[in-house]
Amino acid sequence: MSLTEWPARRFDRDDGRPMGIRDSIADEIQCSRCGELRDRSDVDRLLWCVGCRARARLIAARRARIAATVLAAIVAGYIWGIIRPTDVVIGGWIATVIAAYWIGGRLAREIFYGIERSNRKRYPGSTG
Numbered sequence: 297m298s299l300t301e302w303p304a305r306r307f308d309r310d311d312g313r314p315m316g317i318r319d320s321i322a323d324e325i326q327c328s329r330c331g332e333l334r335d336r337s338d339v340d341r342l343l344w345c346v347g348c349r350a351r352a353r354l355i356a357a358r359r360a361r362i363a364a365t366v367l368a369a370i371v372a373g374y375i376w377g378i379i380r381p382t383d384v385v386i387g388g389w390i391a392t393v394i395a396a397y398w399i400g401g402r403l404a405r406e407i408f409y410g411i412e413r414s415n416r417k418r419y420p421g422s423t424g
């Protein structure tokens with residue numbers, strides 16, 4: 297028997313204490329979204345696990361991309377249809393549309409993420 301495996305062998309035996317449910321889940325917490333038991337450090341203050349947060353962020357990003365595209369199209373339509381820029385300043389207007397897309401997308405992502413986080417319904421296929 298080597299020195300390294302000695303402690304493992306020592307605690308290997310059953311100490312006779314009944315295995316309580318509290319002992320087994322003490323360091324785990326149920327995700328309020330998917331209902332799965334997660335390590336306490338993986339769950340945030342809304343009791344969401346890492347996977348569920350990533351999923352919400354993905355959904356928010358997808359919706360934000362659509363919203364930003366619509367916004368950029370509206371801005372472009374407004375510039376080209378109403379302002380009717382001359383060729384001299386066209387670059388500035390293109391930059392405006394890009395900025396609208398970028399800033400709009402960032403803002404929309406935060407909003408959609410907030411909506412997703414406040415949404416209490418669980419993801420389909422979850423165990424909870």
Ligand SMILES: [Zn+2]
Pocket residue numbers: 327328329330331332344345346347348
């Ligand atoms: Zn979860």
